[in-house]
Amino acid sequence: MTTDVSPGLDLAAYLDRIGYTGPTAATVDTLSALVSAHLRSIPFENLDPLMGIPVADLSAAALSAKLVQRRRGGYCFEQNGVMGYVLTELGYGVERLGGRVVWMRDSDELPAQTHETLSVTVPGDDGRWLVDVGLGGQTLSSPILLEAGLVQQTRHEPYRLREHADGYMLESQIRDEWRPLYMFGIRPQPLIDREVASWYVSTHPDSGFVQGLTAALVTDDARCNLRGRHLAIHSADGTERVRFEDAAAVMTALTERFGIDLTNLGDSTDIEARITEVLDT
Template sequence: MTIEANASVDLAAYLDRVGYSGSTEPTVSTLRSLVAAHNKSIPFENVDPLMGVPVADLGSAALFDKLVHRRRGGYCYEQNGLMGYVLGALGFDVKHLAGRVVWMNTSNNLPAQTHEVLSVTVPGEDEPWLVDVGFGGQTLTSPIRLDAGPVQQTRHEPYRLTRHEDGYRLEAEIRGEWQPLYIFTTRPQPQIDREVGSWYVSTHPASTFVVGLSVALIADDARWNLRGRNLAIHSGGRTEKRQLGDAAEVLDVLTERFGIDLDDLGDRTEVEKRVSAVLDS
């Protein structure tokens, strides 16, 4: 993979953003540690699409500016895009793959190919790893081998891959049951196709990222998920649910618990007004 050879791939700033001070040698240990650090530091969030701001530029300068320097979060195209630039610059071989989300999909219709994951190969190894730091509330918390069949433990739940057509289906064991999350192809996707997908999910009037608020962050011992005013904390096989009172309280949680810099969005009153409209979406 060719990484843009310019100052926009600011590794020092990224490592500071995720609080990582360990080895940066391209090893399996480094890969695991970086995924964990990223999970705990950069929230999954869709505030830009919710506010009518399309996510169209997936270049390194745009992603480092938003997620690193401006201390915002993002969704799969931004999260895995950023991680792809970082890993590539560190010497890993990175391929961007496309997926279709089937988790909690009760329709028989084929979902759009609007999810991005990474296939990452460590130098000196033949078998790639699946890396995905951008699947919201059920994000992989460790890289897993891109290998169908065996159950693979992450820092949180067990996962497994099964074969699906020309690719794989990712499943997670949730409350004792295997749940399908997404299917994905092993064909590398060029950036122009990823930008088309990102434009679609950040602007289509029926997109969940346009009509509702979704935020997630992963701690060592818990998953924090927010949908509208509904906050869920999953830890140790148990779930605690809280319903926040109003948009002002939601915004406080976004800044205080999820670490999102809402000053970056400008007029807080307009953000509060938009969030108020989707509290129960």
């Protein structure tokens, strides 16, 4: 397994950030518990790209400063970035894999490799686990075995992997239909490649992260997805939808529902103005 060095990672601060007080021995149970705690505490969000702030530094120090100390969220390179550093620190074997997201895409064209996911091994266990806390509203809510052909139940929907090209396709069963999420290979991606991809999706004018606002949080019993002014709360009982009147209401939701500290993004007037521009994007 390849590893990334993690100077600047404050493990105790991270565990406090996600409200985790359980065992830290590198076991499958600990892995599942950490994923659950992370997802209900650190939201998926793209406010930096939306505000014109590139996300290029994926070091442990930079990600810890943002997601832990500043109590922000982030997207896949940040979410799985910090999770990878944490798991390595705890003694797991971690490989960072590159993926191509096909979820919610209408085009058949090959998407760019702009997703990061994790292959994780547990000491004394021959199996490999797919861990992904960074896909947003439809991300894996539990680790699954990195093995094709199995239908695997998570805390929410069933998932499965099928062989695809030189790697796998991850699929989720949604309303009794298997839906593809992303394809990924098994060749580990070095830091420089991940930083280039992150810089691209956080700065390119055609990037969805630059053009519109998105946020997501996965609780134990629901998935909360925000897109512009539209909030969807998916649970076993159905879907509740909320349409916010203006950017001020969206900012309140970002703070109160998603737990995002907006004070380090700049002047609140600028944030409100930018969100106003993308309310219906």
